[in-house]
Amino acid sequence: MLTGRMALELYLDLISPPCRAVYIFAKKNNICFEFKPVELFKGQQHTEEFAKVKILKKVPVLKDGVFTLAESTAILLYLSRKYNTPDHWYSSDLQKRARVDEYLSWHHNSFRRIAPKTLWIKVLIPLFTGQAAPPEKLQEVIDELAASLVQFEEKFLQDKPFIMGSEISLADLMAVVELMQPVGVGCHIFADRPKLAAWRSRVEEAVGKELFQEAHEQILNIKELSSIEVEPKLKELLAPTLMKMLK
Numbered sequence: 381m382l383t384g385r386m387a388l389e390l391y392l393d394l395i396s397p398p399c400r401a402v403y404i405f406a407k408k409n410n411i412c413f414e415f416k417p418v419e420l421f422k423g424q425q426h427t428e429e430f431a432k433v434k435i436l437k438k439v440p441v442l443k444d445g446v447f448t449l450a451e452s453t454a455i456l457l458y459l460s461r462k463y464n465t466p467d468h469w470y471s472s473d474l475q476k477r478a479r480v481d482e483y484l485s486w487h488h489n490s491f492r493r494i495a496p497k498t499l500w501i502k503v504l505i506p507l508f509t510g511q512a513a514p515p516e517k518l519q520e521v522i523d524e525l526a527a528s529l530v531q532f533e534e535k536f537l538q539d540k541p542f543i544m545g546s547e548i549s550l551a552d553l554m555a556v557v558e559l560m561q562p563v564g565v566g567c568h569i570f571a572d573r574p575k576l577a578a579w580r581s582r583v584e585e586a587v588g589k590e591l592f593q594e595a596h597e598q599i600l601n602i603k604e605l606s607s608i609e610v611e612p613k614l615k616e617l618l619a620p621t622l623m624k625m626l627k
Contacts, residue, residue, distance in 0.1 A: 390455075391416040391441040395602075397496070397557040398452030399440045400595045405456055405553060407591055409465045416443075421507075421614070453484055456550050468547035476544060483536055483543055483551035490528040491558040497521045498562040503602055508619050522567060533575055541582055548586040556583045557595075564599035 390406065390413045392399040406413050418439050442449045442458065449455055460470045471477050498521055501513040532555070536543050543551040559580070562569050570577040584592045593600075 387445045388413040389416050389443040390414070391418050391439050391443070393418050393420045393439055394595055395420060395598050396439060397492075397561055398554075400557040400560075400599075401452055401550075401553050402440045402442075402455050402459075404557070404587055404591060404595050405465075405469070405550070406459060407595075408587055409459070409463060409469075411459060411463050421504075452554070453550075456554075460550070468544070468549060470550050471544070479544060480549050480551045484554060486536075487551075487554055487558070490531070491525075491555060494521060494525045494528060495558045495561045498525075498565050498567050499599075499602070502565040502567075508615050518567075522562075522569075525562065525569065529569065529573065529576060533573075537575065537579055542579070542586075548583060552579075552583050553587070556580060560596050560599055564596070564602045 388411070390402060392403055392415065394400050394403060403415075405411075420439070438450065440450070440452055440455055442455045444458075444462075449458055457470065459465070470480055498518065501518045501521060505511065505513045536551070536555075540546075542548050543555070559569060570580060
């Protein structure tokens with residue numbers, strides 16, 4: 381948390397890829413904010429206190445004075461415009477901006493939909509239900525993710541250093557934080573994909589390795605999550621949905 385009186389507050393849990401994207405972007409661009417931690421697996425998003433901030437009961441949330449905003453893409457765009465961040469993040473060029481928008485639209489029906497399932501299957505289903513997921517369930521997810529990775533390399537990355545060319549953009553940031561989710565639970569999705577692995581290294585360098593590691597510390601030490609005490613009401617709420625994934 382940064383010290384001093386600040387209007388901008390970010391409600392985040394860094395176990396969440398969208399929260400990590402917002403956190404990295406704000407820190408990288410020296411945007412002063414107060415970090416308001418919301419521990420999802422302790423059910424803090426369901427508290428009356430958090431509901432006063434955002435009735436959607438999900439993170440990330442930005443609070444700028446009396447203005448509140450949810451959804452990571454909307455928050456990133458708001459920050460980029462308000463703080464006039466470097467153009468490479470979200471270009472002022474109409475067509476380059478449209479390319480970032482194109483990736484972000486694709487992202488939500490591909491990496492964002494698929495990659496988090498690895499965490500649910502390997503860690504959260506056992507944590508919330510007491511039952512291990514069948515290995516074939518994980519393999520289904522890995523196979524689906526592999527198909528999206530091929531599309532990502534062929535359509536968006538191609539032979540460029542970054543999605544937009546020579547510099548990092550919001551598209552790269554959103555992509556990499558999502559792909560670190562399966563990495564954190566031991567799915568080696570960058571192995572045998574040299575182009576993808578090289579891109580990840582370039583993104584880490586562009587962000588700054590120290591900041592990248594700081595943002596991903598929780599997911600890269602995910603085994604510690606298996607020992608937490610899950611809020612009983614949250615377990616009751618989520619367990620039926622998770623059990624359906626086992627069928």
